[in-house]
Amino acid sequence: MSSTKNSVSYDALVVGAGIAGGEAALNLAVNGFKVLLVEKDLSVGGNMIKLSKVFPTLDCSACITTPKVSEISRHPNITIFTGSEASNIRRVADNHFVANITRQPRYVRVEDCTACQLCEKACPVSVRDQYQFGLIGRKAAYIPFSIASPKAAAIDIENCTLCGACERACPTNCIDFTQEVEHLEMQFKTVILATGFEMFDANRIPRYGFGKYKNVLTSLQMEREIAPTRPFNTILRPSDGKVPDKIAYVLCVGSRDASVGNPICSQICCMYSIKQSQLLMGALPMADVTIYYINIRAFGKGFEDFYQQAKGMGVNFVKGKVGSISETENGNLMLRYEDINEGIVKEEEHDMVILSVGVLPNEGTTSLFSEEQLMLDPYRFVHQTDGLANPSHTSIDGVFVAGTATGPMDIPDAILSAGSASSEAISYLLK
Amino acid sequence: MDKRLGVYICHCGGNISDYVDVEKVREAIENDGCVLMSKTTQFACSDSNQKEMVLDIQEQNLSGIVVASCSPKLHLNTFRQVSERADLNKYNYVHANIREQASWAHSDDKKGATEKTILLVKAAIAKARLAESLTPNKIMAINAVAVIGGGVAGLKAAISLSDKNTQVVLIEREPFIGGRVGQWGEMFTTNQTGNELISSLYAQLVTRKNVQIYTNSEVVSYSGSIGDFSLKIETTPRYISQDCDAKELQKAMDVCPVVVPDPFTFGITNRKAIYGFAASQYPKQATIDDAACTHCGACEKVSKNIDLSLQKEMVELHVGSVLMATGFDPYTPENGEFGYAENESVITLPQFKKLIDNSESKLIYKGKEIKNIAYIYCVGSRQGDEGNSYCSRYCCTSTIHSAIIAKKKFKNIHNFHFNRGIRTYGKQEVLYAESLKLGDLYLQATDDSPAEVYSENGRTWVKVNDILTESKEMQVEVDLVVLVTGMVPRSDKKVSTLFKLPKGRDRFLNEIHMKLRPVETAIDGITIAGTCQSPKNVAESVNSSLSAATKAFSYISKGELETEPIVVEIDAVKCTWCNECSTACPFDAITQGLDGDRKIAVVNTTVCKGCGMCTPVCPTDAIDLVTFSSKEIMNMIDALTEQI
Structure with missing residues (x-):
């Protein structure tokens, strides 16, 4: 591995190019500040770009995200590094940070790639597609997803056999196995953390059978099944490809649950489950959808009406926590739950179960800084040192936080939080 | 020379193509005389398609494009930018909305939706044929922002803009700034008091040279538009000079x-x-x-420092942008609603919070020591179609927080929460857990049979069919009933009406788009922040306020603004100055002028919004709207009706 030492400076380093990081970068850029936007993933757009429609307006998520992404990608004041990570960020003085930026090789020259997909066709290696949450496969030479930005191929070097088939198939000769990791050291005046969240790993609650029973899916997998760019072009259950007609949602999986170390509410799962249930009712008019809940938290603008609309459409809401799930012979699932209204334990059979998994902090945020450490809150989200008056302030002067890096929140709140962080960063830069 | 047009028909990932046969639409228009190329695309707005459009325009030397996709509200600017990147004047791009107007509206009729789409696209092509290159108007932007409302949202916006070297005028209707937060005691999550928070914000603001604070003041009239709003501010005298200690x-x-x-x-x-x-x-x-x-x-x-003869004063100010942070009113229950105004022991949540703050050692209300407290949730919120259907967001947490404070501050307090499902979202959940640990009792009513407050022999009871105990009827005798009242829009709507700001179904002020443009309003240059938009807690209000401040700053920071050249033009020969157009204009953009010695209508193009209200009322057909000229509209109608 070689090491190129560069020293370039920007006004701001924005870590994370999801919807919050993108919004913050854009706010800085339109006011004339130079931004480096660093994204670990191969595409910008974060979690939102992978969603189907968004509550409570049922806007198509791609329709909102793609033009934003395009504006971010094009802005002359924004430099985007995908497949890259920041580390060893240290505060040297007021208005002066130094960070190490590591750029992983994509093994594809993005500027030459036309996304023709011939490399995908040629590649003999199939692995599970992380962008479809493992529902289907992809090749080791692949375009991350259809609306990815940049839309260019990448080589998954972990799984690549170095057979060279993609190189031979590529009409523009953009595949380049000689690319190496780049190490850069860069200077910034301010830092915005928009490192987002991680979803709770449903494997951690074995009694719900995720990973063991094929027809138990996570809500993100269902999100892909109902997205416009969906993998199967319809909704079906994985065990036998049957279109489900009795679907259950289990809320608070990994949230409000001290036994898995996460006592807080994830703030978005009630609403995304209600949204998915409405989309399912539309796509499968004959299907029954039941949502098992503790409390429905429809608190935002237009949320309560959206919840009532789901009830009106015939979504069945059952107040009760699901204790366990078992599989029947035909791949159906038996839910054992306490029906709180009636005060008794009941069982109900469904042919597909969606676990509405919660939001956890992105553990990667903790290792961004060396020397002065970033303080975390008790749930390991970035600590807001002045939570009421200055929600984007962190324990390090000149470092601001945006979006779900501070805790669970929905898209409108994440965008407002990004507006807040960029406002503080602009004020800091003008000081 | 006829136009060389490129036409793009979007699938919208299924939003359109599930109900409209987009390929058939493309085939129907591909042979149109001026259509040089036509394409269907999965997402017209995606980065890769935008790149392709730029290449098409350049390689095929197109002189106009038509995009048939979603509402131009969403993507007008996206495709205008595409045109500009390809060195095509952006006014040569015409949009056809085939999602809201065809696929979504006719999802039950694929054939009909497809036929309608064909006509909509043909009409757009007819318009694009006549489209002309235009240059946006440039106007100076004044580096000053008026912040209306001096609550936490307004104060934070003012500080943030002042930090960005922008002149700020903070206008507060009340004699004192601080808003609702100034009225609160300890607040979740930091346990800071409202007084501490407001005092610190005021201290930061009051010393700044670029901030003017007007209290006891209201905006009573305005003119102008983004970049240069002229506001008249009326100040009611305090009648007392500063020297009065x-x-x-x-x-x-x-x-x-x-x-x-x-x-x-x-x-x-x-x-x-x-x-x-x-x-x-x-x-x-x-x-x-x-x-x-x-x-x-x-x-x-x-007192020699009091002078009751003082009169109201009026000042006129010029600002580049206006930031609305006018806040909320707490819901006032109807007389008799859960015993309100009829039973002495019934108060609202804001009153209860003040009662806690004002009481030492013992919690006493109307001479009686309070021990058992019932909280009835969702009063004025989640009322269904007949009332406020929305959730007020802050009240579950605020109530639980107050109940915990009461329990810790006073002895022998027992809290009974008559709720409809507790909504302590996010990290606020830990407060709910703490309250349960402290022994607070939660009883939950069903939506169709709410809790009931009644009194017997001067004693107050609350009863509910509690779904947490198999829907058994539970009754509790209490000393105090706290109605957890939600947020409602300000009853005083003078200022929002003055600026003609649109409201949503919930009657709060409405943003343009919840996710794309969450702090902007339909009136260019006016942003909204805090609870005038929807219920929010303090941190959420601050986030929205700083977002609005960033947006306001972006409007004016370059000192110059571009405005749409889509304005009306008046044919001086045809005009007879009948005054009809000026009466119809909602923006006061048309005034009387002279053509030689003849009176005619004159348009102020920086104020004209191109709404077109004036064009149909003109009896001599002297007014034409640029990009929507009579000729263009007639051409579109011909295209839409060619088969009839």
Whole structure:
């Protein structure tokens, strides 16, 4: 591995190019500040770009995200590094940070790639597609997803056999196995953390059978099944490809649950489950959808009406926590739950179960800084040192936080939080 | 020379193509004389398709494009930018909305939706044929922002803009800044008090040279538009000069004969018509409540610093942008709603919070020591179609927080929460857990049979069919009933009406798009922040306020703004100055002018919004709207009706 030492400076380093990081970068850029936007993933757009429609307006998520992404990608004041990570960020003085930026090789020259997909066709290696949450496969030479930005191929070097088939198939000769990791050291005046969240790993609650029973899916997998760019072009259950007609949602999986170390509410799962249930009712008019809940938290603008609309459409809401799930012979699932209204334990059979998994902090945020450490809150989200008056302030002067890096929140709140962080960063830069 | 057009028909990932046969639409228009190329695309707005469009325009030397996709509200600017990147004047791009107007509207009729789409696209092509290159108008932007409302959202926006070297005018209707937050005691999550928070914000603001604070003041008229709004501000006098200190005020208060319920404590205490110097009331200057004062003159006699003859004053200011942070009103229950105004033991959540703050060692209300407290949730919220259907967001957490404070501050408090599903979202959940640990009891009513408050022999009871105990009827005798009242839009709508700001179904002010443009309004240059938009807690209000400040700053930071050249043009020969157009104009953009010695209508193009209200009322057909000229509209109608 070689090491190129560069020293370039920007006004701001924005870590994370999801919807919050993108919004913050854009706010800085339109006011004339130079931004480096660093994204670990191969595409910008974060979690939102992978969603189907968004509550409570049922806007198509791609329709909102793609033009934003395009504006971010094009802005002359924004430099985007995908497949890259920041580390060893240290505060040297007021208005002066130094960070190490590591750029992983994509093994594809993005500027030459036309996304023709011939490399995908040629590649003999199939692995599970992380962008479809493992529902289907992809090749080791692949375009991350259809609306990815940049839309260019990448080589998954972990799984690549170095057979060279993609190189031979590529009409523009953009595949380049000689690319190496780049190490850069860069200077910034301010830092915005928009490192987002991680979803709770449903494997951690074995009694719900995720990973063991094929027809138990996570809500993100269902999100892909109902997205416009969906993998199967319809909704079906994985065990036998049957279109489900009795679907259950289990809320608070990994949230409000001290036994898995996460006592807080994830703030978005009630609403995304209600949204998915409405989309399912539309796509499968004959299907029954039941949502098992503790409390429905429809608190935002237009949320309560959206919840009532789901009830009106015939979504069945059952107040009760699901204790366990078992599989029947035909791949159906038996839910054992306490029906709180009636005060008794009941069982109900469904042919597909969606676990509405919660939001956890992105553990990667903790290792961004060396020397002065970033303080975390008790749930390991970035600590807001002045939570009421200055929600984007962190324990390090000149470092601001945006979006779900501070805790669970929905898209409108994440965008407002990004507006807040960029406002503080602009004020800091003008000081 | 005829136009060389490129036409793009979007699938919208299924939003359109599930109901409209987009390929058939493409085939129907591909042979149109001026259509050089036509394509269907999965997402017209995606980065890769945008790149392709730029290449097409350049390689095929296109002189116009038509995009048939979603509403132009969403993507007009996206495709205008595509045109510009390809060196095509952006006004040569025409949009056809085939999603909202065809696929979504006719999802039950694929054939009909496809036919309608074909006509919509043909009409857009007909318009694009006549489209002309235009240059946006450039106007100077004044580096000043008016912030209306001096609550936490307004104060934070003012500080943030001042930090960005922008002149700020903070206009507060009340005599004191601080808004609702100034009225609160300890707040979740930091346990900071409202007084502490407002005092610190005021201290940061008051010393700044680029901030002017107008209290007791209202915007009474405005003209102009983004970049240069002219506002008239009317200030009601305080009648008391700054020299009046606390001691002198006390003397005046002692002689004042007028006693009114104090709005600052939500009416649980009274005050005189002359008052001031309370904690969290800034500026530290006394005032006279103009509405309550009888002008008896008693105070004037004991204080030389009082002058009841002072008159209202008016100033005119120019700003580049306006930021609305006018806040909310707490819901006032109807008489008899859960015993409100009929049963002495029933108060609202804001009153309860003030009661806790004002009480030492013992919690006493109306002479009675309070031990058992019932909280009835969702009063004025989640009322279904007949009332406020929305959730007020802050109240579950605020109630639980207050109940915990009461329990910790006073002895022998028992809390009974009659709720409809607790919504302590996010990290607020830990407060709910703490409350349960402290032994608070939660009883939950069904939506169709709410809790009931009744009294028997002077004792107050609350009863509910509790779904947490198999829907059994539970009754609790309590000393105090706290109605957890939600947020409603301000009853005083003068200023939002003045600016003609659109409201949503919930009657709060509405943003353009919840996710794409969450702080902008339909009126260019006016942003919204805090609870005038929807219920929010303090941190959420601050986030929205700083977002609005960033947006306001972006409008004016370059000192120059581009406005749409889509304005009306008046044919001086045809115009007879009948005044019809100027009456119809909602923006006062048309005034009387002269053509030689003939009176004619003249348009102020920086104020004209191109709404077109004036064009149909003109009896001599002297007005044409650029990009929507009569010729273009007729051409579109011909295309839409060619088969009839």
